[in-house]
Amino acid sequence: MWVMLYYKDDSGDYHELLDPKFSCMCYLPASTEEEALAINSQECVRYPESTYHTINGNDIHDYEFEIPDKGGCFRVKDLKSGQTDPFTFENVQKELDVRMLEPDKKTGIRLSTDPAYYPSQGDSSLCGMAAFYYCLLKDRHDIYFQTIEDLWLTGRTLLGMLEIKPGKSCKNPTDMLDGRGVPRISAIDWMTLAGTRDSMNTFLSYDSPDDQTAGITKAEAIDECFLAVGAKNKLENITGGMYLANSGLQEICNLNAYVGDSFHVIINIHPELLSSNDGFYQRNWIVLESKLQLDDGSNNDVTVQTPLNSLVKLTVFSWGNVNSKLLKNTNLKYFLDNFYGGMVFEKIP
Template structure:
């Protein structure tokens, strides 16, 4: 169902060739759940939006990968084979344009975003769009995800909303700690942020989604209500751009971090 116009289906270099998709899925699921493999394939461990604006779908599919790797893999196989899939009550059916993206590859087949991530992330985003097809990694506007869409995806997939403190302006320390208090094995804590807080990120305003896996720390330990806003963040743990770990921009102080966070949403795990 998916075809790179630059490297057409069935031809040399076809990035959506089925065996490649299956190999990527097996490797992704294994690595994400800590299993060793002998594969030399270059593939991010977790869903990676790469050069696209698909951070919202990436957060959802990261959660699905960690909670239900079986559903994660099957949904992508379904999309490849039939052009649609259903996760709980979340129905995903991308447009013809999304399945036949333009400018999908640059110097090599599938080098702008991993093919399994286009199939999953772009399909989810495109299914939600009304007038705008998401048909290219270059398409920024059609890839934007608002908080209501994030909530809808999780709830339709079977999760429940536990907490929400997304706000117009930046959070203060108390609001951030209130949100991060939900970080646990039973919850997913998703935040709307400015990408500049992520090492290598940029932009202005609310332009990126992350998923917290731990509370940031300074040299004095985990941040608390008593932590000075001038202290530098020395450790963090969240998902963004295909990675999980300490991804806060180097040298960021706590006050700078707070300025780039606009609250978040908490969901139960996807059953």
């Protein structure tokens, strides 16, 4: 349950306490059936105030985020003898502990035996949802972690104006583990990425990382997610809306202008820009962490006058990794041949 604290002044007016140390997330015990039904919604909560000191000096209380061990709503359907369900309380909490590390303590590199520091689609086609949840984690980690807790405990949540309510098949997925019994996508990423994708699908049910079609995310779905949490779309130049043709130099320059601390820039590319082993996937959503620049030591931004044979470089977020880079010796023409436009969103408030 989300809790925003207010104080009442002498005139009887209420004011929000905007200082982060006064806000929190918690579950309050339900005393009536009505309160129990509203446990996952935004409500007004009355609380007592004291004029006495509750903290001495700089003694600030530090709280750790943990999910209650009450049994989750997600279970692997085809678990074999000797295999461990990744949706157990212990494993979900372990993944959260890693995901909660401060950015300066994260290496940005995903190890095959460890959960990703950042959202990752793993072996699925959920790159669009991974891009959105990466931005959500950066801007509003409180909402991000509350979403995971709600989904694990109740199987549903409200992400801003977007209801996430995955179906039974999504909550009981198949083919989640590889031949060694290792999850092909982390439990918390399946709950958030797959859970959101399944909720937004009108006809297709998403129940396996192998279901590539049901996991594909179009620009409209990413736009809906950002708008649901209050982030406006500032620019969109996806080619034709269906990615049937590549975008041009002017389009990447327009997107380049927004790369910085105030916006998220998400672009659609062919994955062979990042890896020589592109496998099944023909499109990939990534988040720009730098501008497209010349790879000649000058660090100058690419412009509409940049020759097409110029070598370029770019740092992006992709597959749980925040330091993915273009393949060595990528020139501007090759980049544009595999670039399909992008979108710009304001930071999530």
